Structure formats: C-alpha cells, structure tokens
Amino acid sequence: AQSVTQPDIHITVSEGASLELRCNYSYGATPYLFWYVQSPGQGLQLLLKYFSGDTLVQGIKGFEAEFKRSQSSFNLRKPSVHWSDAAEYFCAVRPNQAGTALIFGKGTTLSVSS
Amino acid sequence: GAVVSQHPSWVICKSGTSVKIECRSLDFQATTMFWYRQFPKQSLMLMATSNEGSKATYEQGVEKDKFLINHASLTLSTLTVTSAHPEDSSFYICSARVLESSYNEQFFGPGTRLTVL
Numbered sequence A: 001a002q003s004v005t006q007p008d009i010h011i012t013v014s015e016g017a018s019l020e021l022r023c024n025y026s027y028g029a030t031p032y033l034f035w036y037v038q039s040p041g042q043g044l045q046l047l048l049k050y051f052s053g054d055t056l057v058q059g060i061k062g063f064e065a066e067f068k069r070s071q072s073s074f075n076l077r078k079p080s081v082h083w084s085d086a087a088e089y090f091c092a093v094r095p096n097q098a099g100t101a102l103i104f105g106k107g108t109t110l111s112v113s114s
Numbered sequence B: 001g002a003v004v005s006q007h008p009s010w011v012i013c014k015s016g017t018s019v020k021i022e023c024r025s026l027d028f029q030a031t032t033m034f035w036y037r038q039f040p041k042q043s044l045m046l047m048a049t050s051n052e053g054s055k056a057t058y059e060q061g062v063e064k065d066k067f068l069i070n071h072a073s074l075t076l077s078t079l080t081v082t083s084a085h086p087e088d089s090s091f092y093i094c095s096a097r098v099l100e101s102s103y104n105e106q107f108f109g110p111g112t113r114l115t116v117l
Helices: none
Strands: A003-005 A010-014 A019-021 A024-026 A032-038 A044-050 A056-058 A064-068 A073-078 A087-094 A108-113 B004-007 B010-013 B019-025 B030-038 B044-051 B067-073 B076-081 B090-098 B106-108 B112-116
Touching: A003 A087, A010 A019, A019 A108, A024 A073, A032 A064, A032 A073, A044 A056, A044 A064, A044 A073, A073 A087, B004 B090, B010 B019, B019 B030, B019 B090, B019 B112, B030 B067, B030 B076, B044 B067, B076 B090
Parallel strands: A010 A108, B010 B112
Antiparallel strands: A003 A024, A019 A073, A032 A044, A032 A087, A056 A064, A064 A073, A087 A108, B004 B019, B019 B076, B030 B044, B030 B090, B067 B076, B090 B106, B090 B112
C-alpha cells in the first residue's frame, strides 16, 4: 500500500544544533515530495518541494531536503536550529498522477531547548 | 504564490446545527479542491476531492451525507457539516489545485477551526 512514514514522533534539539527529520515513502514511482510546517493553531506553510531535477532542494527559513531514490527518503535538514523553529513538521507526497491529492505523514513535533 | 482563503477561520456551534465553510482560490482558477480534516495533534486526513461541476469523491469512512461538498465554480468550494456533533470538532483545511500548473501544485487555505458544543 502507498504510504508516507515519519518515524520520529517527537524530536528535541538544542538551539544552534543541527536538525534532520526523516521521511520515507512507499510508492511505485517517484512521487512529488513536500515538507510543510505548522505552528500551533495555524495553517500549513510550505517549506520546500521536489518535483524533479537536483535532488538537494533548498527551502525557506534555511531548510533543505535531499531526495534519495535508493532509500525512498526525503529527509529535511537545517544546520542550526532556532527557537522559533519549534513546530509540527509534515512530510507529504503526491503520486505523479493527475487528480491525486497530497498524502501526509503523521508529523514530527520539534521542540527546541535553550 | 497562489492564495487560498477560508471563511470562517473559526466557528462555534450547537450540536445538531449545520455549518458551512467556504474555500476560495483568490488569484487563480482551481479545477480541483480537496478537503482535509485534522484532529488535535494528528495529521491531515483527506476527506474528499471535489471537481468543479461534478460530485465530490469521498474517502473511505467519510459520510457524504454528513459532509456536503459543493464546487460551484473554479474559485469556490464549500463544505457543509450537517447536524454537527461534538465529535465533528476539528480543524478543516481546504486545498486548491492550480489549473495551469504543469506540476498540478496544491495550495492550502489557513484552515477553519470548528467547535461543536
């Protein structure tokens, strides 16, 4: 079955430390890949997306993600986390087919300690 | 980027009443709109897909008679929660797909928080 997995439910990192949030997908072909961030009580904000081309994608707020076909992964990274990065992060995929909706992972809660 | 709005942003209603939520694409035409539901501390779950001028397609387990979706134009879709009950309290998020986008990009509204008393 098609699925999106975010293995880490909750991660805590120290301010200034690096961050990596994991995302794995299970689809027959390379889907379109996305990372969103959601602050408490707020809507979704798109951090970055991958459709094709360069497998290292740069996003907003200093985030980047790397698509690895061999591992079916699209992990999100940031070299130095700020306290304002504390939020819920969702990986989402859309099969490369017309008419299909984004499917979301269960999310990873990021806490930032001082 | 394309902007999607939702109205209202939050609503409180009594059990048994119906609530309508509007989703508008403000600066683009959307052939397809999606409705998601998000319970507290959970992920977004797709409820239904609506195409302009046709009936919505509901995901398994979503009651189509309870969650009425109307996609009357290329810029407006509405979700009506009929006979709402406390268990329908949730964050409802719509999404619209850009008509001319080669990648069929999806843009999300800010969400509507429904509280049923």
